[in-house]
Amino acid sequence: MSPAVLLAVGLSLISAVAYAAAAVAQERLASRSAGPGLLRLLGTGAWWSAVGLNAAAALLHVVSLKYGPLTVVQPLGALTLVAAVPLGARAAGRRVSAVEWRGTALTLLGLAALLVTASGPAPERVLSLTQALAVAGTTAALIGMLSRPGARPGLRHATASGFASGVASALTQTVTVAATDRTGPALSTEVIVVAVLVAAFATGGLLLSQTAYRGGLGGPLAVVTLANPTAAAVIGLTLLGQGLRGGAGGVLLGLAGAGLAAWGVVLLTRSAPEPDRSDEHDDHPVAAVLALEPGTAAAEPVLVPRQPEQPGHLTAH
Secondary structure, rough: OOOOHHHHHHHHHHHHHHHHHHHHHHHHOOOOOOOOOOOHHHOOOHHHHHHHHHHHHHHHHHHHHHHHHHHHHHHHHHHOOOOOOOOHHHHHOOOOHHHHHHHHHHHHHHHHHHHHHHHHHHHHHHOHHHHHHHHHHHHHHHHHHHHHOOOOOOOHHHHHHHHHEEEEEEEHHHHHHHHOOOOOOOOOOOHHHHHHHHHHHHHHHHHHHHHHHHHHHHHHHHHHHHHHHHHHHHHHHHOOOOOOHHHHHHHHHHHHHHHHHHHHHHHHHHHHOOOOOOOOOOOOOOHHHHOOOOOOOOOOOOOOOOOOOOOOOOOOO
């Protein structure tokens, strides 16, 4: 694995943790929203803190896409769910279950197999403007079908969010590689148009995930985690020539790794508890995720038995 790809992997790990913290905070906010409440969320500092975490994670993701191919960087997005498991458990004041640990181990093992087969040089090919517009149009149509008005928030919105984020990553790689290519202008028409598409899909993915998290964190986040690299991998394999190493054996190892990672994600989804809707007093979910000390999440009230009053003594009440 080249130094550039190693740097991309390291940045992707940090990005996944930031995305996980933002997802847990978004779910805690969504679980307290009785209705759509988007305008109300826009007026809360907690939601903007979650947006800030997403922005920081996205920035790290953009840099990693400069140094690593889509087939390496995007599967590492599954680590978002892996990191969200202990963060969500910590914020909820519970322990990580054995099933969750098993799902985490399977996901990590599958990702390791994918990294072995998908490792390659830093990306050089980019999407043409025609290809970028075709990808954007197709994805927008799919998102419209999945998130049509009246659809119940949940896995369909999560799928749409994953597609939007995956396509945004693929287009981001085109922007970063083209903008840093010294043989042409940094701000060509292609770069500007594709950058606008990136902003649109990234924003849409964020809002769709916020809607999907009303049904809880586990299932929607798992679907986002799987749909995101799937969309990006299709673009990388078909349009950017980013294949797997090792011939037929590498393809089999990559498929086995993808299967293990998907199995781990499914275990993490099934083991996720229902969201707690009772903590209405918690007014800053981001602080609950990032600043909560172990052992202080769920302090139980201490019940002191009342002593019987003795005759002739006054007791203050």
